[in-house]
Amino acid sequence: MDFAFKHLSKIVQPSDLLRLSDKELQEVAEEVRRAILEHVSRTGGHLSSNLGTVELTVAMYATFNIPPDKVVWDTGHQAYPHKLLTGRLDRFPTLRKHGGLSGFLKRDENENDVFGAGHAGTAISAALGLAVARDQLGTKERVVAVAGDAAIASGMSWEALNHAGELRTNLSVVLNDNRMSISPNVGALTNYLAKLRSRPWLQQIAHRAKSAIERVPGPFPKVAAGLRHGITHYLAPEDTGTIFEEIGWEYIGPIDGHDLPTLLDVFRNVRTLAGPVFVHAITVKGKGYDVAEADSTKWHGVIPFDLESHEMKRAATLPTYTQAFGETVVECAHSDEKIVAITAAMPDGTGLSKFGELFPSRFYDTGIAEQHAVTFAAGLAAGGIRPFCAIYSTFMQRGFDQILHDVCLQNLPVRFFMDRAGLVGDDGPTHHGAFDISFLSFIPNLTLLAPRDTTEMAEMTRWMATYDAGPTAVRYPRGSSSDALPEARSTIELGKAEVLQSPKSPDVCIIAIGSMVAGAWLAAKELEKDGIACSVINGRFVKPIDSKTICEEVSKAGTWISIEENVRAGGFGEKVRETLAGNHLGHLPSELLTLPDAFVDHGTQALLRSSCGLDVEGVVRSVKSIIRPNIAIVKP
Numbered sequence: 001m002d003f004a005f006k007h008l009s010k011i012v013q014p015s016d017l018l019r020l021s022d023k024e025l026q027e028v029a030e031e032v033r034r035a036i037l038e039h040v041s042r043t044g045g046h047l048s049s050n051l052g053t054v055e056l057t058v059a060m061y062a063t064f065n066i067p068p069d070k071v072v073w074d075t076g077h078q079a080y081p082h083k084l085l086t087g088r089l090d091r092f093p094t095l096r097k098h099g100g101l102s103g104f105l106k107r108d109e110n111e112n113d114v115f116g117a118g119h120a121g122t123a124i125s126a127a128l129g130l131a132v133a134r135d136q137l138g139t140k141e142r143v144v145a146v147a148g149d150a151a152i153a154s155g156m157s158w159e160a161l162n163h164a165g166e167l168r169t170n171l172s173v174v175l176n177d178n179r180m181s182i183s184p185n186v187g188a189l190t191n192y193l194a195k196l197r198s199r200p201w202l203q204q205i206a207h208r209a210k211s212a213i214e215r216v217p218g219p220f221p222k223v224a225a226g227l228r229h230g231i232t233h234y235l236a237p238e239d240t241g242t243i244f245e246e247i248g249w250e251y252i253g254p255i256d257g258h259d260l261p262t263l264l265d266v267f268r269n270v271r272t273l274a275g276p277v278f279v280h281a282i283t284v285k286g287k288g289y290d291v292a293e294a295d296s297t298k299w300h301g302v303i304p305f306d307l308e309s310h311e312m313k314r315a316a317t318l319p320t321y322t323q324a325f326g327e328t329v330v331e332c333a334h335s336d337e338k339i340v341a342i343t344a345a346m347p348d349g350t351g352l353s354k355f356g357e358l359f360p361s362r363f364y365d366t367g368i369a370e371q372h373a374v375t376f377a378a379g380l381a382a383g384g385i386r387p388f389c390a391i392y393s394t395f396m397q398r399g400f401d402q403i404l405h406d407v408c409l410q411n412l413p414v415r416f417f418m419d420r421a422g423l424v425g426d427d428g429p430t431h432h433g434a435f436d437i438s439f440l441s442f443i444p445n446l447t448l449l450a451p452r453d454t455t456e457m458a459e460m461t462r463w464m465a466t467y468d469a470g471p472t473a474v475r476y477p478r479g480s481s482s483d484a485l486p487e488a489r490s491t492i493e494l495g496k497a498e499v500l501q502s503p504k505s506p507d508v509c510i511i512a513i514g515s516m517v518a519g520a521w522l523a524a525k526e527l528e529k530d531g532i533a534c535s536v537i538n539g540r541f542v543k544p545i546d547s548k549t550i551c552e553e554v555s556k557a558g559t560w561i562s563i564e565e566n567v568r569a570g571g572f573g574e575k576v577r578e579t580l581a582g583n584h585l586g587h588l589p590s591e592l593l594t595l596p597d598a599f600v601d602h603g604t605q606a607l608l609r610s611s612c613g614l615d616v617e618g619v620v621r622s623v624k625s626i627i628r629p630n631i632a633i634v635k636p
Contacts, residue, residue, distance in 0.1 A: 005031050005034075005035065005089060006031065007028045008028060008031040008032060008035060008085075008089050009089060011084075011085055011089070013067070013086065013112075014061035014062075014064075014066035014067075014112070015067070017058070017061050017062040017085070018062065022260070025058055025059075025260060028058055028062075028085075029054050029055050032054050032057070032058065032084050033051060033287075033288045036051060036080050037051075037289060037307060038307070040080075040095070040302065041302075041305050041306070041307045042093065042304055043095045043096055044303045044426070045080070045095055045096050045103050045301070045426075046076070046077045046080070046103060046302075047286070047289075047300065047301070048286035048289075048293075048299040049077040049078045049148075049296075049300060050077070050079070050080035051285070051286050051287045051292060052078070052176070052257070052284055052287050053081055053176055053283060054287065054288070055259070055260045055263055056081075056146075056174065056257050056263060056281055056283060057082055057085060058081070058085070058260065059260055059263035059264050059266075060144060060146075060174070060263075060267055061082075061085050062264060062267075063264060063267035063268045063270075064142055064267065065142075066112060067111065067112065067141075068139070069141050069143070069144070070112075070114045070142075070143050071112075071114070071143075071144045071145075071146060072114060072115045072127040072130065072143070072144070073105055073117060074117060074121065074122060074145070074146060074147040074151045075104065075105075075117050075119065075120050075148075076102070076104030076105050076118065077148070077300075078148060080095075082112070083110070086110050086112040086113075088110065096427075096428075096602055097603070098602065098608075099603075102602060103426065103427060104116070104117060104427070104428065105117045105118075114130065115127075115130070117430070118427070118430020118431055119430060120150060120151035120368045121156040121157050121368055123145040123146060123151070123157075124145045124157050124164070124173055125156055125157075125159070125160040127144065128145075128160050128163060128164045128167070128169075130143045131171045132167065142271055143170070143171055143172070144171075144172045144173070144174060146174045146176055147173060147176065148177075148178070149175060149176070149177040149179065150345055150368050153367050153368065153369070154368040155369060155371065155372065161173070161247055162247050164249075164276045165247040165248025165249055166248060168248065168275050169275070169276070170276075171275075171276050171277070172271075172273075172277045172278075172279065173249075173277070174279045175253075175278065175279065175280045177254065177283065178257075178282075178283045179285075244278045248276055249277065250275065250276065251280065252270065252278065252279045252280065253278075253280030253281065254281070255280065255281050255282070256282060257281035257284075258283065258284065258287055263281070267279075285299075285300070297348065317480050318454070318481065318483060319454050319480060320478075320480045321451070321457050321476040321479070321480070321481065322349070322350065322419055323454070324455070324457040324458045325351050325390070325417055325419070325476070326350075326351025326352060326353075326354055326355065327351075327354075328457070328458040328461040328462060329351075329352070329355055330355050331462075332462060332465040333355065333359055333362065337362075338384070338385050339362070339387075339388060339465065340359075340362040340363070340364065340385055340386070341355045341359070341363050341388045341390065342373050342376065342380075342387055342390070343365055343366070343390050343391065344367065344369055344370045344391050345365060345367050345368045346390075346391070347363075347365055349392070350390035350391070351390070352390055370395050370399040371401075371402050373391065374389065374391075374402035374403055374406065374407060374414070377389040377414045378402070378407045378410065378412050381412040382410070382412055386468075387414050388417060388464075389414055389415065389416050389417065390416075390419065391416070391419075392418065392420040392431070392433065393418040393419065393420050393433025393436045393475060394420065394424075394430065394431050394433050396416065397436075397439065400439055403416070403440070403443065407446075408443045408444060408446050408470075408471055409444075411445045411470045411471070413471060413472070415464045415465070415471075415472050415474075416471070416472065416473035416474070417461075417473075417474055417476075418433065418436055418473060418474065418476070419478070420433050420477070421450070421476055421565065421566075422515050422565030422595075423477075423565060423595070423600060423605050423609060423612075424605070425478065425602070425603065425604055425605045425608070426602050426603065427602065428600075428601060428602030428603075429599035429600060429601060432595075432599075434565075434595050434600065435566065435567060436566070437475065437513075437542055437564065437566040437570065437571050438566060438569055439570070440473055441543045442570060445471060446471050446472070446473060446543065447467070447495075447541070447543060448472075448474075448542040448543045449464075449472070449475075449540060449541055449542070450476065450515075450539070450542060451474065451476055451514060451540075452481070452512075452514065452517035452518065452538045453481035453482065453518065455481075456492075457476055459491075460474050460492055467494070476514065476515070477514070477515040477565065477605075478605070479605065481515075482518035482519075484518055484521060485517065485518055486500060492540070494541070495544035495545070496540065496546055496549070497537050497539050497540050497545075497549045499535070499536070499549060499553065500517075500521060500536040500538055501535065502535045502556075503534070503535065505533060505556075506534055506553075507532045507533050507534065507557060507627050508527075508532065508535070508559045508623055508626075509550075509553045509554045509556070509557040509559070509560040510534050510537070510560070510561050510563065510619070511539055511554075511560060511561070511562045511576055512536070512539065512562070512564070513539040513542060513564045513572045514539075514564070515565050516563040516564055516565055516593075516614060517536075519563065519609075519614065519616050519619055520536055520619060522616045523616045523619035523623065524536050526620050527623055527624075530624075532623065535553045535556065537550065539572060539576075542575065545572075545576070545579055547579045547582075547583065550576060550579060550580070551579065551580065551583045551585060554580060554585055558588055559627055560576075560589075561591045561593060561622060561626065562576045562577075562590075562592050562593065563593045563614065564594055564595075565595060566595060567594055568594040568597065569597070571592075571594055573592030573593070576592075577590065577592070589626050589627075590626070593614060593618065593619065595612055596612060600612065
């Protein structure tokens with residue numbers, strides 16, 4: 001039986017919390033935590049990080065006047081309580097389902113999602129923009145940014161902190177410091193925050209100061225109320241909070257992010273303070289669910305699970321592309337001491353955890369700093385090292401200028417491994433890797449590959465390890481590959497495609513790249529049942545493209561179709577078309593199957609591929625639509 005949501009079921013706007021007593025707000029926090037556990041155990045999603053922000057969110061929303069006050073969240077990993085306190089309890093069963101609630105922040109989902117976010121490090125910049133817009137328009141609402149301790153270390157966050165300190169406008173930043181984002185955080189700032197956390201006596205001073213102030217007769221307690229939590233700063237050693245103060249912020253903390261009475265007191269005071277205010281709250285990922293507290297990394301992003309037994313029911317799967325990369329890079333590193341691995345806060349997600357364990361002195365986690373990771377890799381390459389830089393496709397977008405200017409312009413042999421290329425599924429448009437072919441393939445000197453399956457993923461990784469002529473990048477999807485493809489395969493050669501089948505008199509040539517090759521192969525088998533003979537090419541290289549093989553196979557068929565899990569503009573299909581046009585074959589009937597010119601919503605990978613016409617049925621349908629008229633003319 002579902003937990004009874006006595007208060008939560010009545011909350012439409014955060015302002016509804018203003019009428020509740022502190023005792024009732026504690027009950028709200030319990031209901032929010034229970035709602036997250038109940039629904040995420042059924043739908044899957046981000047669990048431990050959201051359990052850690054329950055009291056923090058309740059306290060903010062019960063003290064600020066939202067709306068018109070605004071809270072900007074850094075990604076959606078910590079914002080499920082925000083969704084529940086903005087009237088979305090009844091829709092929570094649809095979380096991350098196609099057509100349902102997004103797992104992240106979306107401006108068109110709710111008026112209180114004031115700024116969309118799926119990539120970390122954006123909240124403070126966006127909140128400062130909202131605060132300055134308020135000042136320009138002459139309104140009086142308060143603006144708060146909530147950032148995690150990993151996001152606060154990103155370069156963009158510090159650019160915003162520095163700018164806000166200069167502008168001196170009314171802006172609050174709340175640091176949700178749970179000591180880790182997805183994997184444990186790294187870097188000097190993390191060590192600095194740890195030093196601040198290590199001073200529990202500071203809060204004892206705060207509580208003693210509060211008691212002393214409240215005993216003073218007359219108006220003094222009211223005047224001092226807004227300052228009492230700052231006493232921890234004034235009585236603390238000189239280095240506590242200095243970084244933030246030096247760039248113009250009033251530092252308050254660290255405070256217990258699960259002590260609701262203290263949080264309520266702090267935020268009631270913070271709302272009255274002028275200028276930039278930085279609140280440092282210590283939270284526990286997985287708070288209130290023992291197994292998630294004990295292993296917050298495992299319980300960060302979960303599939304449906306049993307609340308009592310804690311069992312996650314995973315179906316048996318083939319090896320994933322991520323695993324194939326992770327195992328092969330370890331293999332390569334054993335035989336080549338110059339190989340190092342770099343990731344940006346995602347050692348588990350990119351498959352590099354084992355590498356880090358085996359080769360700790362050759363493994364670098366830069367934190368949420370993709371731009372730095374890319375140029376750092378460029379410096380390593382310039383110094384004679386072979387860097388393997390593994391970053392999700394969607395996050396590689398952040399390092400575009402560094403790839404162009406620092407790597408490719410100098411023709412440095414950096415190896416980029418872009419996981420989660422194409423449609424990632426339930427994480428939706430902020431995480432789909434829909435653009436990497438387009439933004440990488442036009443850059444001079446860069447070689448771009450895409451494997452048909454996990455075996456080819458390993459082969460491409462080995463090939464890249466020995467290729468020193470310039471920068472290389474490989475894109476590969478989330479999940480495992482189909483085992484339907486033929487096992488016979490040719491070796492990887494620069495710019496050479498693989499012909500999977502080539503009948504003497506094909507009716508159509510299907511040219512596929514990466515994750516779409518398996519579907520092309522299966523579609524060809526279906527089409528053969530209807531008497532349509534197909535050539536099938538595994539493109540392998542987006543750049544340099546195999547013009548010779550493609551032109552030979554297309555000229556035999558007279559009709560062709562290309563398939564890719566990337567948008568059309570600047571994609572693989574356009575490069576095929578350009579190649580054929582340059583070889584006097586541009587007039588032939590053709591179709592380019594690609595992702596649409598739109599941000600694709602969230603849903604399962606299978607559902608989204610089907611809706612985009614990139615599944616087997618979609619390929620069969622597209623081939624028939626262009627081949628039937630041709631067959632009627634050419635054949636009896």
